[in-house]
Amino acid sequence: MEYLVAFLLGIINAMLVQNTILSKFLGICPFLGVSKKPESSVGMGFAVLFVITLSTVICWPIYQYVLVPAGIPFMDTIVFILVIASLVQICGLFIKKFSPSLYKSLGIYLPLITTNCAVLGTVQLNNSLTFLNSVGNALGTSFGFMLVIFVFSCIRVRLDNSNVPKAFKGLPIALITAAIMALAFVGLVFNFVN
Numbered sequence: 715m716e717y718l719v720a721f722l723l724g725i726i727n728a729m730l731v732q733n734t735i736l737s738k739f740l741g742i743c744p745f746l747g748v749s750k751k752p753e754s755s756v757g758m759g760f761a762v763l764f765v766i767t768l769s770t771v772i773c774w775p776i777y778q779y780v781l782v783p784a785g786i787p788f789m790d791t792i793v794f795i796l797v798i799a800s801l802v803q804i805c806g807l808f809i810k811k812f813s814p815s816l817y818k819s820l821g822i823y824l825p826l827i828t829t830n831c832a833v834l835g836t837v838q839l840n841n842s843l844t845f846l847n848s849v850g851n852a853l854g855t856s857f858g859f860m861l862v863i864f865v866f867s868c869i870r871v872r873l874d875n876s877n878v879p880k881a882f883k884g885l886p887i888a889l890i891t892a893a894i895m896a897l898a899f900v901g902l903v904f905n906f907v908n
Contacts, residue, residue: 748863
């Protein structure tokens with residue numbers, strides 16, 4: 715039972731407290747690029763969920779049982795990028811086959827998951843955790859990414875229909891909104907801890 719509680723707390727911590735976008739500022743490119751429509755943001759969120767979780771499940775044993783015993787843990791970045799790139803290709807083929815419109819709306823940002831620092835950073839961070847904690851962290855990070863990008867896309871839809879001064883239209887108001895969201899998450903965390 716205590717393992718389950720620790721697992722769930724790890725997911726909540728990675729999702730809300732240590733949110734990869736709003737507290738670590740990783741994955742900003744797809745956050746700003748794909749968050750113009752809620753449908754696209756959900757699709758990107760599921761793609762990131764698939765890639766982060768599976769790459770953690772694959773890369774953790776490779777690191778612990780192959781790279782470290784062989785004395786080459788410094789090769790982790792190269793190996794992890796190969797695993798992540800393979801999973802992104804599989805994910806891209808799946809989306810292209812079953813949802814061509816989503817594939818088109820994600821555009822260049824889908825293959826860029828391979829170089830998304832949130833994905834690689836999470837997989838590398840997870841090497842220092844136990845396997846169960848690393849999977850919990852991967853799930854929490856993914857759900858946190860999905861939550862933030864979806865909420866941000868809903869806000870951006872409302873902003874596009876609002877009377878925003880001309881100088882702030884587009885990316886400037888999006889960045890200001892992202893900063894306010896980051897402050898709100900810090901307030902949430904502060905109140906949750908206290």
